[in-house]
Amino acid sequence: MKKSVGEIAELVGGVVVGDPDVCITGLNGIEQAQPGELTFLNNPRYAHHLETTGASAILAPPDLDVLGKTLIHVKNPYAAFVSVLHSWAEPLKVTLPEGIHATAVIGSGVTLGEHVAIGPHVFVGADSRIGGGVTLHHGVSIGPGCTIGDDSVLYPNVVVRERVSIGARCVLHAGAVIGSDGFGFAPFSGSWFKIQQIGTVVIGDDVEIGSNSAVDRATFGRTVVGRGTKIDNLVQVGHNVQIGEHCVVSGMSGIAGSTVIGDHVTIAAQVGIADHLEIGEGVTLGARSGVAQSVKPGKVMSGYPLMEHQDDLRVLAALRRLPDMPRRIRDLERRIQALEENLHGTAEDDKR
Amino acid sequence: MKKSVGEIAELVGGVVVGDPDVCITGLNGIEQAQPGELTFLNNPRYAHHLETTGASAILAPPDLDVLGKTLIHVKNPYAAFVSVLHSWAEPLKVTLPEGIHATAVIGSGVTLGEHVAIGPHVFVGADSRIGGGVTLHHGVSIGPGCTIGDDSVLYPNVVVRERVSIGARCVLHAGAVIGSDGFGFAPFSGSWFKIQQIGTVVIGDDVEIGSNSAVDRATFGRTVVGRGTKIDNLVQVGHNVQIGEHCVVSGMSGIAGSTVIGDHVTIAAQVGIADHLEIGEGVTLGARSGVAQSVKPGKVMSGYPLMEHQDDLRVLAALRRLPDMPRRIRDLERRIQALEENLHGTAEDDKR
């Protein structure tokens, strides 16, 4: 694909500084870009890359100019880059050919929508309903009694266990497991007695779930992931958890059983949330937070123990000074004792 | 399924407060329950839900009463609920039909017990022995020379590598990998030299292993998971680790190479245990513990650094007050210096 700088400026509503006829054949990050490629500068912090980038043109904020570089001035260079990226990327979608591969195994009573693409060695259990336009890549496993909404894409080796419901336009990445048993065992005379996990999982429309993540089915009732929520790789969602709509859960985070998370919550990476908590709407939890208490709506929290993010930053700063504190406190204690004895002595002297 | 409150009370040995003829058609948590459903209240902390729950009947401790609610008084409401759940759940078991699916590939010399159910696209390597009543779901991969004990269930896409032994009545959840190479490399002139991992893994009877967890094979000898131990999702068990019997390992925890864990140990979520340690029988490790030292039997520990759980709670509480400490110490140092100078001055004055 090829576009001139002038064409790209028109696409993003930007203003060309330099030659509008420069020909762009690819897109890349500012440090990696080569001649012929378009890049973007969003953060003035990286302005020094402007002079060394190999890019032939740069989407940049209106107040930036660099001698000898072709720029496209635009208010939000990142958003502009994303939209160019999209206009560029459209033919890249990986598609399976429509139809059912000869090696796929489709159970009895399965309903298939129009234009489904079912890859090699896929299994669809009895009585499941696969929506129109759904793509099931190689090795995908759908248990009996499931529903997969229209236009969802399940990448290779995804496992969806029995009776789980997946919404429309969902993307489940390779190796994700939806509907495995919740981790429920009751202690019983020195051993662990399995509590049957007879519930299910309901995933809303437009949800994305990352590679090798695991969403457990409910003990009874449903584990829920709300519409529009995006979950990264290697995330665990425990049994009976309810995640709201349009949330983000970053990589390697875990949410324990029965916790309820509101809409528009942002959970950064490697966070752990204990069971039976409520995380209010619009909450942000910083990376590595350890959450052992419910959080009110709108709060920006982080740390372990969890606290307001501003306080956590102060704790992190103070931790660097912690090693000297015991010595300084001991020193103070010695000095104050000396003073007290001295003063007591003085007082005694005074009495005499 | 339908049961009257009277029938359920009889089943759990409880006493009905209210109408024993109320008809129960389902089970649910106290917050989710609707009319027609039975729920339970175990923790007095949640007693406020009693008044708002939609449940038609509630299993509750004998000392609890709520006007206008049908209760079943019983000593342990949770245990009672579990047993009702079980009596309810029995027909829900997901079963593959007995026999070997036409698309499964069974190696030479494989021994199959009676009543095995082997799903589509399963592979069983040469000379493996599959016990009676075993279920291998879609896409399961069993390497050559393995043993799978009677009545074990392996969910879709589980991988068991060569020469691994799995006990009877085990449950391996989707995507779990048993017997991958231990992470062993020796530094050798600027690069890493792979140490062949020629050992194996032995999993005892009645073990459960969660989705996408990984149990590495031993460098030499065996990695062991003892009888009755339950492991959650996304857990890593390193090479040559030995886990005792009837332990619990919660989600996203990791145990590094050669560590030995006694019987009846409870490991909460997101714990990390370093290599070559000994964790004594009956130890409890709190969520997010970082364990870099061996732990004596019976201890309840948590935190990073690891300490007695009571001490860790005090550290967590004190951390919230940490940010003010440097300022307070500096302030004390200034004041004490002023006092010292003052007093020294006074002393000097006295001399004059």
Next chain:
Amino acid sequence: MKKSVGEIAELVGGVVVGDPDVCITGLNGIEQAQPGELTFLNNPRYAHHLETTGASAILAPPDLDVLGKTLIHVKNPYAAFVSVLHSWAEPLKVTLPEGIHATAVIGSGVTLGEHVAIGPHVFVGADSRIGGGVTLHHGVSIGPGCTIGDDSVLYPNVVVRERVSIGARCVLHAGAVIGSDGFGFAPFSGSWFKIQQIGTVVIGDDVEIGSNSAVDRATFGRTVVGRGTKIDNLVQVGHNVQIGEHCVVSGMSGIAGSTVIGDHVTIAAQVGIADHLEIGEGVTLGARSGVAQSVKPGKVMSGYPLMEHQDDLRVLAALRRLPDMPRRIRDLERRIQALEENLHGTAEDDKR
């Protein structure tokens, strides 16, 4: 296999203390070893095992002697043991028979090198190039347009998405996913807009990637794992990350988007590294480090917040004393106030 102690001593350049004709039939750890087996003692900390080990012979440092035990004195007992292990292990390699299993599905335009072994239910997408001597175990999924270098081994159910390049002699463990979409979403009027991930992943030669780990493809450009780097289980490598050569990334660690890691970096277990950072050549990051800042070459760092490892050890030690500090500081404040009042009073008295 069988070797005499004399033969083994010759192999490792060691000196026999005891009977060189003792016959060794296996290898094992010092605690597990039985008669007939060889073991090693590397760390004097474990010297007490020398007297209780069942091993028939022990590789040990020259200064160690134990009455009645057959020893092989050698400078580096561990290295010696590894080399014996290798000479022993050679016939243990798990191999698939050469050729393509009848159930594998090979796309159009695929190029296959000589001596490839392709297992049951494998899928190779159109136009991919599979090098000579490559082994693809059961259930492996290779997307279209991929390259797999010579002699690489992909264990069961590994997923390599479209257009990814894997080097020669790589080992990808079961369930690993290479090339899943980077986690990129732009906020757009209350929901999340997916940024197409049109880049790819390039894995160098001699790389090993652990079970159920996930390496995301770049948004644009490439995610890179350098030659000779070894990655453990359940690790996440974010989109556009670049990892240098001969690094080690231990289990359950995560590296967020666009971070650049130099050569010879060692990352211990459960580490989290934020996005857009630079980790210099030769850096070591301790277990559980939380890395939110770039790190200069050669540094040994750990902790959260990240600091020099020596400082972190001091912080960990001081944390144990933290709970008493608020009380001690309060006590000091009270005492100093009393002194100040006292002294002020004295001064006032003096004035009178």
